[in-house]
């Protein structure tokens with residue numbers, strides 16, 4: 437890569453309450469699917485780095501889990517700790533909210549932000565805004581709650597104002613040569629992303645009947661003769677949840693696995709053999725050893 441003078445490289449955290457569009461924003465900025473999205477809140481449980489490199493800038497995105505204020509258990513406490521940790525060392529924070537929506541949960545998310553890092557307010561979903569005149573008073577209201585370094589209204593989904601957002605972010609990144617290769621988009625393992633794909637399908641296809649406490653563990657991930665063999669387990673808390681996920685004659689689970697496999701084949705560029713099991717593990721969201729297995733300290 438020819439490195440331009442004044443090349444900038446830095447870390448960017450994306451923060452905001454569940455469902456405001458953080459994953460969509462990251463995916464659209466990276467122009468490919470890495471983080472997972474769903475209509476259901478709280479689908480991003482782990483931190484994922486997305487990397488975007490252009491002629492002058494390397495943007496290293498740190499995606500964070502949805503900040504949980506509603507239910508307190510060990511898992512959510514661990515997740516909030518991940519959010520808090522991930523914003524300490526970044527160069528700039530994107531604080532994402534939805535246009536015309538700013539409530540107690542957004543305020544709670546603002547409280548975990550460190551004082552020494554500049555925060556850009558990103559107002560997402562402006563495509564939904566019928567009356568653009570309502571944006572100005574809204575900006576005033578939100579602006580009085582926190583000292584934002586900048587404000588950018590965007591539509592992640594429709595890619596409105598995303599170049600402007602990148603230009604703004606760049607201003608807050610330090611002059612540094614790139615840290616990662618030009619073609620790298622994430623430093624998360626393929627194994628990890630495979631688990632995320634299954635989780636996304638689970639949330640999309642099973643809908644509201646499945647609680648956020650459900651998790652996916654990738655038991656085996658190996659490559660043999662040009663085929664990726666992936667064995668995964670969906671952990672649920674109750675037998676009736678297991679029945680819902682499996683569905684009539686196993687149809688639901690088959691659908692989840694087929695769609696996840698197709699996404700994995702696209703990502704890996706190779707054939708994938710995927711086996712998914714569902715297991716009941718009562719109270720796992722409060723069990724320390726399972727949390728450790730899932731990658732939390």
Ligand SMILES: Nc1nc2c(ncn2[C@@H]2O[C@H](COP(=O)(O)OP(=O)(O)OP(=O)(O)O)[C@@H](O)[C@H]2O)c(=O)[nH]1
Pocket residue numbers: 452453454455456457458459460461472473474475476477478479480501502503560561562563564590591592593594
């Ligand atoms: N209309 C509209 N919808 C959007 C936009 N951006 C995201 N969405 C939708 O909002 C919902 C939530 O988006 P996500 O990207 O999963 O939200 P998130 O903040 O990452 O959610 P968590 O992972 O739960 O924290 C999805 O249905 C998206 O399609 C946008 O610009 N306009």
